[in-house]
Amino acid sequence: MSTIITVLNGLNLNFLGKREPEIYGNATLKDIERSCKDRAVEFGITLHFYQSNCEGQLVYWIQTAIEVSDGLIINPGAYGHTSFAIFDALKMFPGPIVKVHLSNIYQRESFRHHSYFPRQQMRLLSGVFVRGIGLHLNILLSSLNVV
Numbered sequence: 001m002s003t004i005i006t007v008l009n010g011l012n013l014n015f016l017g018k019r020e021p022e023i024y025g026n027a028t029l030k031d032i033e034r035s036c037k038d039r040a041v042e043f044g045i046t047l048h049f050y051q052s053n054c055e056g057q058l059v060y061w062i063q064t065a066i067e068v069s070d071g072l073i074i075n076p077g078a079y080g081h082t083s084f085a086i087f088d089a090l091k092m093f094p095g096p097i098v099k100v101h102l103s104n105i106y107q108r109e110s111f112r113h114h115s116y117f118p119r120q121q122m123r124l125l126s127g128v129f130v131r132g133i134g135l136h137l138n139i140l141l142s143s144l145n146v147v
Contacts, residue, residue, distance in 0.1 A: 002046045003144060005137070006065040007036055008058055009051035011077035039137050055083055062089040071140040075100040096143035 017028035033049045040047035050061050079086050
């Protein structure tokens, strides 16, 4: 059976490439999706890739991933600093989780330094821009003993 990874993208990530390129770079979310899917093909894994600006939709996809995915990659956007609902849903996920921020949240405004995400089951990559796409997928696959 193929390894299944769910990749979730939160608030405003649909505007990558247009929104503050000096912070987030010039790549679009489609560029990131294409890069992730190309990498997934290399490893023979199935990748589900989603984006929503709605907290409830992200929770729904996390709950769906609980039933079908081996691992989860999430870039929650600002929800990483504010969402107890996403935090609670992630605590239920049984597999490894990698949390990604394209910018370095610790070199930005102080309110971005705090995260409501369950640290005991999560790895954090911050400030990776698009060049980190393969890296976060590699970290997750290594946790699953796929690479």
